[in-house]
Amino acid sequence: MARRRTRHALCLPDATAYTAHAGPGQVPRRLREFAMLYRRLGSTGLQLSALSFGAWVTFGKQIGRSEARNLIAAAWDNGINFFDNAEVYARGRAEQVMGDVIADLRLPRDGFCVSSKVFFGAVDSPRPTQRGLSRKHVTDACHAALKRLRVEYLDLYYCHRPDPDTPIQETVRAMDALIRQGKVLYWGTSEWSAAQLREAIAIAEREHLHAPAMEQPQYNLLHRERLEREYASLCEDGLGTTIWSPLASGLLTGKYNAGVEADSRLGQPGNQWLQDEVLGAPEARRLERARAFCTVAAELGQSPAQLAIAWCLRNRHVSSVILGASRVTQLEENLGALNTLDQVDDAGWARVESSTR
Template sequence: MHYRRLGSTGLPISALSFGAWVTFGDQVPRDEARNLVAAAWDHGINFFDNAEGYANGRAEQVMGDVIADLRLPRDGFCVSSKVFFGSAKDPRPTQRGLSRKHVTDACHAALRRLRVDYLDLYYCHRPDPDAPIAETVHAMDTLVRQGKVLYWGTSEWSAAQIEEAVDIAARHNWQGPSMEQPQYNLLHRERVEVEYAPLYAHAGLGTTIFSPLASGLLSGKYDQGIPADARLGREGMGWLQDLVLGQNAAVRLA
């Protein structure tokens, strides 16, 4: 396994990570989840990616349970969570977003579900137009100073929003964002390669990308339609099916 530093930080994470989205909490049983995490660990993966919204928090609970069951050494792996969508099926206003309250509450809930004392990486899962960026940056800085988060970052934020967060943190001597988690694959390159490019050197931004195979499209598995056991065929995944099939049509037209 290859390991790379996270942006300008000193944290070495595996070039491949293992994430809990879709599969954990809903699709695979706990014993299979345990086998998957064990296989990832045995092959050198040290970064396990999660979010409060995955299966309404159940994915993080499964991840925490199997990591504890496997007795992985806490100093040997990195675990993440993300805050924005909330973990309730029908979240109330204070149960979602990037207010200081929800950023803090969601961190504490993730710690309980993942059964850890701190999060290695903590992401703002989407930008929140209703929360001042300064409030979110301050909340993240507080969690870092409390030892509950080591590094925080963003996911699907614009370069301008990340730049604002970096500038606010610098002015107040707060901990700024260290990483962004964008979609990046052969069909989605501009944001990573063009929009974020000035931030890599200027802000020391690192990336932990998602969907490198465009949700399976680039693997060729959907060339003949949607297999019965594919995630696109699962209940509630119509939005992803429309997205992937739309991408496939675009590729064929190109």
């Protein structure tokens, strides 16, 4: 892939959209004081909002359809043009809710991008052909996602994890076929190793197929090695990244400094695995480092959430930071990270870095 410089564009959200999305008797939301930033997805010509919105954990599970509608409307009104999803999120219900809401809001199809991810399956206890990255499941899952999201094509389609049971060549060919059929525009990976990505790219180049255009890794102040080190040369060569968990599942907001509450993300039924991953061994110092970061944020006069998200945005290889929220107020606070970029000087960012090392 050819080397390139990341391009950025600024755009103010459309203030008229607030009136359009306000329901009967509701007061339209006020336009927030920031300009959305848009970035190219790697070496492609696709420009995504630097802050995007994802449905993991919340849609179809933690929140109802009404709140999901409010969140999508608020995201759109504030300049977000990329909505992230996956077959496994709430076993397909997250995609169905998102598709219904987008259709209900009548968002113009040429104005937004939507994604899905394939690997884990969309049913409990999936049979062998209902999961993985075989040509069959990649194709079946794409068709199912199109139906649930109520769109004719997926802008972005990710291999959610590597599949040890399927040759990478088969997966690359399956993704290329979907692109040639007009059902997918760009395909990529999530949490693949650099070696696996390079193999996929080499196969695509050798067989004149579409190569992966983006990777979706976890990236935050407490989890940064893969993007900054392992993917460094790939990003220099044009790989885009849409990063998830910029707040380390809420750890960097300070909400867990005093423990896990039942109504928090980590406290939700069925999320014990996530709590163990975020707080437990082998990274027992994660909470200690998060507390140190929150102290620095307070001393800088910044919201911990906004500061943590802004830190992610400072990485020029980050195409888009995927935000999650269960309430509009959460989303609006996180969007304020765009302002934080210009409010912290180099000395302040150095303190942020040292607090989490």
